Amino acid sequence: MITKKYVIHPDWMIDKKDGDYHYITANQLIKLYKVDPRECIIHKLGRPTYDNLIPLYPQYDDKYLKHQDFDVDEYTKRFISAHQRKGE
Numbered sequence: 001m002i003t004k005k006y007v008i009h010p011d012w013m014i015d016k017k018d019g020d021y022h023y024i025t026a027n028q029l030i031k032l033y034k035v036d037p038r039e040c041i042i043h044k045l046g047r048p049t050y051d052n053l054i055p056l057y058p059q060y061d062d063k064y065l066k067h068q069d070f071d072v073d074e075y076t077k078r079f080i081s082a083h084q085r086k087g088e
Contacts, residue, residue, distance in 0.1 A: 002038040007050045009043045013058035024058035032064040 008026045015022050024032075026042045033056050041050060 002036070004041050004050075005039040005054060006033075006035055007041050007043050007053040007055050009055055009057045011058050013060060016060065016062070029056055029058065032059075034064075 008029050010024060010026045010029065012021045013024050014020070026040075027037075030037050030040055035056070040056075041053065043050075043055075
């Protein structure tokens with residue numbers, strides 16, 4: 001049995017190149033982060049949070065870390081920064 005490691009958060013993101021909003025799907029995030037889809041849970045609004053899993057969100061700067069190089073503290077800083085730019 002495959003252990004779940006990641007929680008995927010599909011979301012809207014502003015494109016740096018054209019300034020438009022684009023929806024980044026769960027499948028796109030899985031490919032961008034290069035993670036095994038069998039190790040992922042897709043987050044849905046109103047569902048419980050998964051504190052023991054690594055959250056993966058769209059990145060404003062398009063710098064998707066390979067999961068083996070993942071640094072949770074650095075990721076958290078980048079996520080907060082991206083959402084501040086988004087106006088949340």
